[in-house]
Amino acid sequence: MIDALVHEASDENGHALVGRGYESEQVLPLGPWVNAFRPDVVPDLLDDLDPTWRTELGRLFPELAADERPPAAGEDYVRLFEAVTRAVQHLASQRPLLVVLEDLHWADEMTLRLLVFLGRRIADWPVLIIAASVSRRPPTRPSFVER
Numbered sequence: 001m002i003d004a005l006v007h008e009a010s011d012e013n014g015h016a017l018v019g020r021g022y023e024s025e026q027v028l029p030l031g032p033w034v035n036a037f038r039p040d041v042v043p044d045l046l047d048d049l050d051p052t053w054r055t056e057l058g059r060l061f062p063e064l065a066a067d068e069r070p071p072a073a074g075e076d077y078v079r080l081f082e083a084v085t086r087a088v089q090h091l092a093s094q095r096p097l098l099v100v101l102e103d104l105h106w107a108d109e110m111t112l113r114l115l116v117f118l119g120r121r122i123a124d125w126p127v128l129i130i131a132a133s134v135s136r137r138p139p140t141r142p143s144f145v146e147r
Helices: 002-011 031-037 042-048 051-057 078-094 109-119
Strands: 015-020 097-102 127-131
Touching (some): 002 015, 002 097, 015 078, 051 078, 078 097, 078 109, 109 127
Parallel strands (some): 015 097, 097 127
């Protein structure tokens, strides 16, 4: 179903970003978001996004920082979250945007926090975010009662 939505968004002159969480990358902050924005979106942000936000995004995408030094990775994530929000808003201002984040059961905590942060800000934008996850709870065994 998600693949059909991605194809429909593309066919209807929209833009689709698809990112995925991976078990081996759980330690990498914001991995599914980086995966979604690379490779075709990042080059577009080089020219059009406000330099302040482009520099902040350099924390995730070093090629966006150009000659400027991005803030240290240990600094507050609020500015980085705002920069991603501005990038999403910028992309959505050009054409409707679909953001798909799959396998979030492998995502780090910051990925989920950014999802919530962004979700509170997109109400009036032509953006649809789909977050897919599989429950990691072990299956339960039926219990049998002996009489």
